[in-house]
Amino acid sequence: MSNLVEVRNLRIEAKTDSGRLVEIIKGVSLDIADGEIVALIGESGSGKTTVALSLMGYARPGCRITGGEINVSGRNMAALSEKERARLRGTDIAYVPQSAAASFNPSSTVMEQVIEVTRIHKLMPPERARQRAVELFRALSLPDPEGIGARYPHQVSGGQLQRLSAAMALIGDPKLVIFDEPTTALDVTTQIDVLKAFKSVMRAGGVAGVYVSHDLAVVAQIADRIVVLKGGEVQETGTTAAILSAAQHPYTRELLAAFEPKPRQAHADADAGTKQLLRIDNVTAGYGAVRADGLPLIRAVDSVSLVVEKGRNLGVIGESGCGKSTLARVIAGIHPAAAGDIVFDGKELQRAARKRSQDQLREMQIVFQYADTALNPAKPVEDIISRPLAFYHRLDRQARSKRVDELLDMVRLPRTLRYRHPSELSGGQKQRVNFARALAAAPKLIICDEITSALDTVVASAVIELLKELQRELGLSYIFISHDLSVVEAICDEIMVMYNGERVEQITPDKVTAPTHPYSKLLFSSVPKLDPTWLDGLVRDPELVSQYGHR
Amino acid sequence: MKSGVLNLVLKRLGIAVITLLIVMFAVFFATSMLPGDTASILLGQAATPEAVAGLREAMHLNDPAILRFLLWLVGLLHGDLGTSYANEMPVATLIGGRLVNTMKLAGITTLLSVPLALTLGITAAMLRGSVYDRTVTILSIGVISVPEFMVATLAVLLFAVYLKWLPALSSVNEAHSLTDLVRIYAMPVITLTFVISAQMIRMTRAAVIETLSTPYVEMALLKGASRSRMVLRHALPNALGPIVNAVALSLSYLVGGVIIVETIFNYPGIAKLMVDAVATRDLPLIQSCAMIFCLGYLFLITAADIVAILSNPRLR
Amino acid sequence: RATNAVAAEPVSGGNFKAAGWSSSTADTLDPAKASLSTDYVRCCSLYNRLTFLDKDGVTQMELAESFDSKDAKTWTVKLRKGVTFHDGKDLTAEDVVFSLKRHLDPAVGSKVAKIAAQMTSFKAVDKSTVEITLADPNADLPTILALHHFMIVADGTTDFSKGNGTGAFVLQTFDPGVRSVVTKNKNYWKSGKPYLDSFEFIAISDDSARVNALLSGDINFAAAINPRAMKLIGGQQGFELSKTTSGNYTDLNIRLDMDPGSKADFVAGMKYLVNREQIVKSALRGLGEIGNDQPVSPANIFHNADVKPKAFDPDKAKFHFQKAGLLGQSIPVIASDAATSSIDMAMIIQAAGAEIGMKLDVQRVPSDGYWDNYWLKAPIHFGNINPRPTPDILFSLLYASNAPWNESQYKSEKFDKLLIEARGSLDQAKRKEIYGQMQAMVSEEAGTIIPAYISNVDALSSKVKGLEANPLGGMMGYAMAEYLWLEA
Amino acid sequence: MTIARATTSRRSFLGHSYSLVGVVAALVILAWTLVAILAPYVIPHSIGDIVDDDYFGPMRQGLWLGSDYLGRDMLSRVLMGARYTVGISLAAVSIACFSGVVLGMIAAVTGGWLDTCLSRFLDAMNSIPSKLFGLVVVAAVGSSIPVLILTLAVIYIPGAYRFARALAVNINTMDFITVARVRGESTVYLIGSEILPNIIRPVLADFGLRFVFIVLLLSGLSFLGLGLQPPLADWGALVRENIGGLPFAAPAVIVPSLAIASLTISVNLLIDNLPQKIRDRDA
Ligand SMILES: Nc1ncnc2c1ncn2[C@@H]1O[C@H](COP(=O)(O)OP(=O)(O)OP(=O)(O)O)[C@@H](O)[C@H]1O
Ligand SMILES: Nc1ncnc2c1ncn2[C@@H]1O[C@H](COP(=O)(O)OP(=O)(O)OP(=O)(O)O)[C@@H](O)[C@H]1O
Ligand SMILES: [Mg+2]
Ligand SMILES: [Mg+2]
Numbered sequence A: 001m002s003n004l005v006e007v008r009n010l011r012i013e014a015k016t017d018s019g020r021l022v023e024i025i026k027g028v029s030l031d032i033a034d035g036e037i038v039a040l041i042g043e044s045g046s047g048k049t050t051v052a053l054s055l056m057g058y059a060r061p062g063c064r065i066t067g068g069e070i071n072v073s074g075r076n077m078a079a080l081s082e083k084e085r086a087r088l089r090g091t092d093i094a095y096v097p098q099s100a101a102a103s104f105n106p107s108s109t110v111m112e113q114v115i116e117v118t119r120i121h122k123l124m125p126p127e128r129a130r131q132r133a134v135e136l137f138r139a140l141s142l143p144d145p146e147g148i149g150a151r152y153p154h155q156v157s158g159g160q161l162q163r164l165s166a167a168m169a170l171i172g173d174p175k176l177v178i179f180d181e182p183t184t185a186l187d188v189t190t191q192i193d194v195l196k197a198f199k200s201v202m203r204a205g206g207v208a209g210v211y212v213s214h215d216l217a218v219v220a221q222i223a224d225r226i227v228v229l230k231g232g233e234v235q236e237t238g239t240t241a242a243i244l245s246a247a248q249h250p251y252t253r254e255l256l257a258a259f260e261p262k263p264r265q266a267h268a269d270a271d272a273g274t275k276q277l278l279r280i281d282n283v284t285a286g287y288g289a290v291r292a293d294g295l296p297l298i299r300a301v302d303s304v305s306l307v308v309e310k311g312r313n314l315g316v317i318g319e320s321g322c323g324k325s326t327l328a329r330v331i332a333g334i335h336p337a338a339a340g341d342i343v344f345d346g347k348e349l350q351r352a353a354r355k356r357s358q359d360q361l362r363e364m365q366i367v368f369q370y371a372d373t374a375l376n377p378a379k380p381v382e383d384i385i386s387r388p389l390a391f392y393h394r395l396d397r398q399a400r401s402k403r404v405d406e407l408l409d410m411v412r413l414p415r416t417l418r419y420r421h422p423s424e425l426s427g428g429q430k431q432r433v434n435f436a437r438a439l440a441a442a443p444k445l446i447i448c449d450e451i452t453s454a455l456d457t458v459v460a461s462a463v464i465e466l467l468k469e470l471q472r473e474l475g476l477s478y479i480f481i482s483h484d485l486s487v488v489e490a491i492c493d494e495i496m497v498m499y500n501g502e503r504v505e506q507i508t509p510d511k512v513t514a515p516t517h518p519y520s521k522l523l524f525s526s527v528p529k530l531d532p533t534w535l536d537g538l539v540r541d542p543e544l545v546s547q548y549g550h551r
Numbered sequence B: 001m002k003s004g005v006l007n008l009v010l011k012r013l014g015i016a017v018i019t020l021l022i023v024m025f026a027v028f029f030a031t032s033m034l035p036g037d038t039a040s041i042l043l044g045q046a047a048t049p050e051a052v053a054g055l056r057e058a059m060h061l062n063d064p065a066i067l068r069f070l071l072w073l074v075g076l077l078h079g080d081l082g083t084s085y086a087n088e089m090p091v092a093t094l095i096g097g098r099l100v101n102t103m104k105l106a107g108i109t110t111l112l113s114v115p116l117a118l119t120l121g122i123t124a125a126m127l128r129g130s131v132y133d134r135t136v137t138i139l140s141i142g143v144i145s146v147p148e149f150m151v152a153t154l155a156v157l158l159f160a161v162y163l164k165w166l167p168a169l170s171s172v173n174e175a176h177s178l179t180d181l182v183r184i185y186a187m188p189v190i191t192l193t194f195v196i197s198a199q200m201i202r203m204t205r206a207a208v209i210e211t212l213s214t215p216y217v218e219m220a221l222l223k224g225a226s227r228s229r230m231v232l233r234h235a236l237p238n239a240l241g242p243i244v245n246a247v248a249l250s251l252s253y254l255v256g257g258v259i260i261v262e263t264i265f266n267y268p269g270i271a272k273l274m275v276d277a278v279a280t281r282d283l284p285l286i287q288s289c290a291m292i293f294c295l296g297y298l299f300l301i302t303a304a305d306i307v308a309i310l311s312n313p314r315l316r
Numbered sequence C: 001r002a003t004n005a006v007a008a009e010p011v012s013g014g015n016f017k018a019a020g021w022s023s024s025t026a027d028t029l030d031p032a033k034a035s036l037s038t039d040y041v042r043c044c045s046l047y048n049r050l051t052f053l054d055k056d057g058v059t060q061m062e063l064a065e066s067f068d069s070k071d072a073k074t075w076t077v078k079l080r081k082g083v084t085f086h087d088g089k090d091l092t093a094e095d096v097v098f099s100l101k102r103h104l105d106p107a108v109g110s111k112v113a114k115i116a117a118q119m120t121s122f123k124a125v126d127k128s129t130v131e132i133t134l135a136d137p138n139a140d141l142p143t144i145l146a147l148h149h150f151m152i153v154a155d156g157t158t159d160f161s162k163g164n165g166t167g168a169f170v171l172q173t174f175d176p177g178v179r180s181v182v183t184k185n186k187n188y189w190k191s192g193k194p195y196l197d198s199f200e201f202i203a204i205s206d207d208s209a210r211v212n213a214l215l216s217g218d219i220n221f222a223a224a225i226n227p228r229a230m231k232l233i234g235g236q237q238g239f240e241l242s243k244t245t246s247g248n249y250t251d252l253n254i255r256l257d258m259d260p261g262s263k264a265d266f267v268a269g270m271k272y273l274v275n276r277e278q279i280v281k282s283a284l285r286g287l288g289e290i291g292n293d294q295p296v297s298p299a300n301i302f303h304n305a306d307v308k309p310k311a312f313d314p315d316k317a318k319f320h321f322q323k324a325g326l327l328g329q330s331i332p333v334i335a336s337d338a339a340t341s342s343i344d345m346a347m348i349i350q351a352a353g354a355e356i357g358m359k360l361d362v363q364r365v366p367s368d369g370y371w372d373n374y375w376l377k378a379p380i381h382f383g384n385i386n387p388r389p390t391p392d393i394l395f396s397l398l399y400a401s402n403a404p405w406n407e408s409q410y411k412s413e414k415f416d417k418l419l420i421e422a423r424g425s426l427d428q429a430k431r432k433e434i435y436g437q438m439q440a441m442v443s444e445e446a447g448t449i450i451p452a453y454i455s456n457v458d459a460l461s462s463k464v465k466g467l468e469a470n471p472l473g474g475m476m477g478y479a480m481a482e483y484l485w486l487e488a
Numbered sequence D: 001m002t003i004a005r006a007t008t009s010r011r012s013f014l015g016h017s018y019s020l021v022g023v024v025a026a027l028v029i030l031a032w033t034l035v036a037i038l039a040p041y042v043i044p045h046s047i048g049d050i051v052d053d054d055y056f057g058p059m060r061q062g063l064w065l066g067s068d069y070l071g072r073d074m075l076s077r078v079l080m081g082a083r084y085t086v087g088i089s090l091a092a093v094s095i096a097c098f099s100g101v102v103l104g105m106i107a108a109v110t111g112g113w114l115d116t117c118l119s120r121f122l123d124a125m126n127s128i129p130s131k132l133f134g135l136v137v138v139a140a141v142g143s144s145i146p147v148l149i150l151t152l153a154v155i156y157i158p159g160a161y162r163f164a165r166a167l168a169v170n171i172n173t174m175d176f177i178t179v180a181r182v183r184g185e186s187t188v189y190l191i192g193s194e195i196l197p198n199i200i201r202p203v204l205a206d207f208g209l210r211f212v213f214i215v216l217l218l219s220g221l222s223f224l225g226l227g228l229q230p231p232l233a234d235w236g237a238l239v240r241e242n243i244g245g246l247p248f249a250a251p252a253v254i255v256p257s258l259a260i261a262s263l264t265i266s267v268n269l270l271i272d273n274l275p276q277k278i279r280d281r282d283a
């Protein structure tokens, strides 16, 4: 056996609650050589996470490995006993989960969890493990590498958690690391540091990797080979260069084509009597104790003003933790502002959602960043989506059911998904259900907080198309929060750059090549390119990096 | 963080004092709702109107009840629990030794039942749906569905009457050695363990099952953690909130609810004292006992709340 | 099988442990306040009375040497000499005067204040002579003073927690509601007694627990066991039963001054409806004697055996109920665990009623507060009367027009006259005749139904010797501690 | 999660899936319910009639479950006892859990003063001894079966409240609740449709336990004079009044104990193995 990993004809079935079997992986085969990094790309819901997990001999609840072989360093993971598998997990094969936030135990410190692998497998004394962890933190450009380990997960931002879980995987010196969308929560500037760290660690240790991602540019930087999945089957395999430059399979071509989103056409009625839909003036909000002047101790949003015009979109970009989500919550009234005014559709809005009228609530919908927690785990998808239909529009049962089908179609989800619980969906599927629910309300303004972060390029561009279409038909407006600059460029009429709670600049998409504020410059120069050599050849202005890089 | 916890504890203590006052008043109100008063009850069948009137006069029961209650509260502030109406002894004396007995019994039972119940609950959760799990469920429900007095009586019949291994009565004053102690406490403790464990077992099981399906437990599995590590290190700390609540509620039973065990094993504890006090409408004694029960209960639930908060860094 | 230990040679020594059935924080060592068997047992071991009732119901002298009276109104009591209290003080007439006079003080809360009220004056004639004057003549005074409440305490005692008496034992520990331990009084005036080194008394209110404690050897004596446990103990080696039929009874009272008792036919019907045999057989499991609706039991020398119990006759009962126009109506009957076996009796009567279409609505009420809230008050309710040594006490307490506990509100001038006549007479034969007549009267006329006199069964280890039955109740009229010994 | 997976084989029928254990448990409960309904028509003897001269009689022809301490027919008494044990306990536990859980969820969702006041008030109620409470109820409103049911319910509301609130507080912090809130949903919808489905399993487990407690407390209250009047008796009371038969292994004490155990165990097993609605309909 020459390869580190040899998967042959892998089949994984899920059992629905009626006992019906659904094949989610239909005979996948793939090889990974020692020290090689293989990227799994493909449609959201195609089984990337499932295949990745199966390499550890694990299938999620409700799923079962029903056929095939998974040989990792010569042992068939599917056939081993649970004990033997446990021995390999963490030491031979390590996993970086897709949703890092949920994968940390909320009641113990980050450091404890990072070094737990060394405790379980008695790899090294805890002191030594801690030192090693700090080295990894530093390599992954985490702020305060010495002190961050003592914090609890909730005291660390989403992007930081993602890097911490990478450290957790790397500490056991595994032969194979499985990264499941490890940079989705990172802004592009941080992403660069992290990718560099991954590359150097893996190269230094000769570690092989499986890199699951929807982001082709990122994949281009890190992977040696690419496996394209769709519907639980491998579509195409090839070296990174080959796939990127000369893809054979039509689906792969589709993916690649979708990577370059059509830039936004100038609005047809752009100048025709624009009307303000939303205006916020000098809004300040934050967390922690309220000070004497009525403002909170920690200000996550600091005197931000913005305007959204009817039928137009505003993009909000900025570093992870700069206050984007907080701003969204403030506008939606979930986190009432401490100061400032919000005017919506000509009327002054109450700061707290509780005090707004039902129509006001309906007309402004917010799509939460974390789809995992925004969907009630106890309810099937159809109930989740049809509630706004019943609540706002008083549709009867049949009409609701019909509308649910339409909405599922719109967000490119199969209709059969309607009966599932959120736990039976993939990351990107959850995200789309979350979005479909907002659409169901038929609002005037939708605040989208990272609604495409877990979507593959094809589906993401389909969703973007959907947004545009709806906008054309219904005159909707969006506030679009994203770390993905190309998506923002594609849809937004205006882009607001935030840094540390403040608005530093507002530009139009056609000017992204020439931002004026230095932070914006750094940001835009960090957007990865589809060119595999981009990362290695990247030179950034060291002054900018030291000023706006991670503190 | 530290001062936050301190603040929290202080706040809870303040609330506990208010709750205590509410309870005291409710108990007072309840007692005065009951027909009959100490004088007529003490005289029992001999209660002729004249005799009752005379005794009432002599016992100063003619003062308005609320006044006596308030006086008792004032006395309490000076650490004086008052004097029993029924036998004119200081309430503190009456309660003293019995409270110690109750605490001993409760303490020993806790030491036995809590670890046992948690172990069974956790293992049942780990092996959910297995024969073991079902057996634990059936046994734990079966055991509490047998009335307490029957468990106790059966135990006495078996261990004291037929096998003669253990004494039928738990005469605390005869404990001179450790073996005596074991012999005396064995049966009451076993009976009480039967009574209170089921709730802890079931609730522990339910809470652990909920946390076992979280992504971080799944992550622990993917790190190669053993079953016990997953449960003890990852699931349990996060299920602690509901578990300590169930434990607190179960243990609160040990303070005031053990009347049947006290009766059958003739164990001089405080539950029987309260029943006697109610029977004789002995207001100072009722109030003092009620206060002890309430304090015990408040202590337990407050401790549970605090443990729950401490176990969850998010709430700290 | 109800064995009475035959007198063998008593042996001294041994620690005796007995269990009664009730205790409470209201447990007291003040004889005037004694209300439960626990109190009686303790008081009997610590104190003495002037007189006591022997096993045949005959009054014997204890601290008194003699009781004399010419008119049954003024009584001269000579006290025994050489008796000392536990604290060393000699017994004097002052102590007796103090002990008796206390009962008249309402603040003491004496249980026998009503009976004591007839003693209008006390005089310590000399160190060992007391003169007691009664309001009206009463030939029974020596017997009345055999009641447990009339124990003699030291003059001026206010704190009874020391249990300072002249009795056979000295108090060691007393924990109200829990237990008491008394040890042998070395200076006891009855020579040779007591035999036991110590006597511990506890209460186990649970019937089966009490029996089990005896069977497991934790105690030597279990008082008042459930008749159903007899089978169990009877079958065991090393245990014995002692049966006492005293005058204890549970009665069904129909108040004659309230509906439906005001209809004479209802009362008559009820008397026929009570299946006395079944009550004795099923509710009491044979441990009782069929009663004939009057309070003087066969154990009493004044019992009138000619008053026959009414036979169970549902047809007659139905006839009377029909006549009273009450058939088919629902009549509430109050019963409670407080009155021994009353719930069982009520159910037996209820079942009989159901057969003839008489609907009796048995209401079980809490034993807590029963005597205060229901007894004497409800139109139809159960009572439970402890044995009293004389018909006079029973009648004046329970049936005289001005009786404090006139359970059925029976009022008869003739009866009242007879009562006073018998009380003042020193002629035994005449009294017996009058009492006999009175028994017949209440049996027929009063609203009280006494289906049975309840026997008491104590269970004990065969090592316990010296136990005899006593008409005042189980445990040798509660005074057993002084008389028992443990076989080596 | 491999370690927390139910291994029961389930069968489906009418859009629900059932486990065998659950079906058996449901059948036992159904059987007792039928007994409760039909008891008056099938009992061989009136429950008050003394039909045996002996007491604690053994099982024999005519007296299939022997006789009780008075010599009454045990079979009739157990069958009739089912009425009270099943009926009263189920009514009481339903009221207790319904009110407790609803109040608990409202407190968790509303928070603030309402939460504090409600929690303290119910804590206070919980620390009043139930015997005292029972006596007060008898004294204040007298005794009848509805009063008995309400008393039992009131005694167990605080516990149910505390438990439900503890669970609901955790759920209440989740984003999906916020989503529903900013949709403008009412409290009723929040607790009924968003929170309840997520706490229903532990709440039901709690329901099962409380049911057992109520079955047992029922007889205790009857002895305080609250509710059932002689000769009626629930199973707990049957055990209690016949406890003297234990040394003789009399059926009079064993049978009602087994009846209680069979009912309470079935209720709890059913709760653990409830039929589940099958969502997947595209088979
Ligand atoms: N318990 C289940 N029952 C039925 N289908 C399931 C279950 N769990 C997952 N699936 C389906 O399996 C497929 C593969 O899921 P997986 O999480 O592997 O997708 P993915 O490729 O990682 O997608 P994403 O990029 O959105 O995370 C999805 O279509 C999902 O709906
Ligand atoms: N509940 C909270 N308590 C205290 N601080 C918080 C809380 N929630 C967020 N913060 C802090 O407020 C700041 C802004 O957070 P916010 O979630 O708005 O960031 P973001 O821009 O949306 O980041 P990301 O791109 O990672 O989603 C961060 O520094 C974060 O640590
Ligand atoms: Mg995935
Ligand atoms: Mg955010």
Ligand code: NI
Pocket (backbone or CB within 6 Å): A184, A215, A452, A453, A454, A484
């Ligand atoms: Ni992305």
